[in-house]
Amino acid sequence: MLGLGGVLLLIAVLVWVYAFYDALTAPPERVRNLPKAIWLLIVLLLPVVGAIAWLAWGRPRAEVRARVRQSPFGWQGHGGMRARRPLAPDDDAEFLRRLDDDLRRNDGDDDPSG
Numbered sequence: 001m002l003g004l005g006g007v008l009l010l011i012a013v014l015v016w017v018y019a020f021y022d023a024l025t026a027p028p029e030r031v032r033n034l035p036k037a038i039w040l041l042i043v044l045l046l047p048v049v050g051a052i053a054w055l056a057w058g059r060p061r062a063e064v065r066a067r068v069r070q071s072p073f074g075w076q077g078h079g080g081m082r083a084r085r086p087l088a089p090d091d092d093a094e095f096l097r098r099l100d101d102d103l104r105r106n107d108g109d110d111d112p113s114g
Contacts, residue, residue: 012048019043019051022059030060 002010020043028036039058043050089095 015055016043016047016051019054023054026060031058032060033057 020040023031023036023039023043026036031039034042039054042058043054046053
């Protein structure tokens with residue numbers, strides 16, 4: 001039977017293998033703080049310290065989607081089927097375009113020489 005040292009060694013090896021695999025399969029554009037190749041070298045050459053460093057500072061963060069209140073009876077995430085609407089009128093390109101058209105049209109109506 002394994003003693004305490006054997007169990008700790010097994011845990012350290014499993015964490016190292018997991019960290020190396022995770023670093024190897026992580027998308028390069030999402031890796032934090034250092035380039036992916038440097039992280040792979042750190043995890044490979046410094047097994048325990050490198051694995052912990054990768055998990056703490058190099059691993060890409062999970063994407064968190066905020067929840068938006070849909071109705072009094074449920075919740076809907078941002079990735080729903082509804083199109084996102086502008087929050088203010090000046091954020092809405094269509095509103096600004098209509099406003100500009102209305103202003104141009106009204107400029108011609110105010111001509112006193114008519």
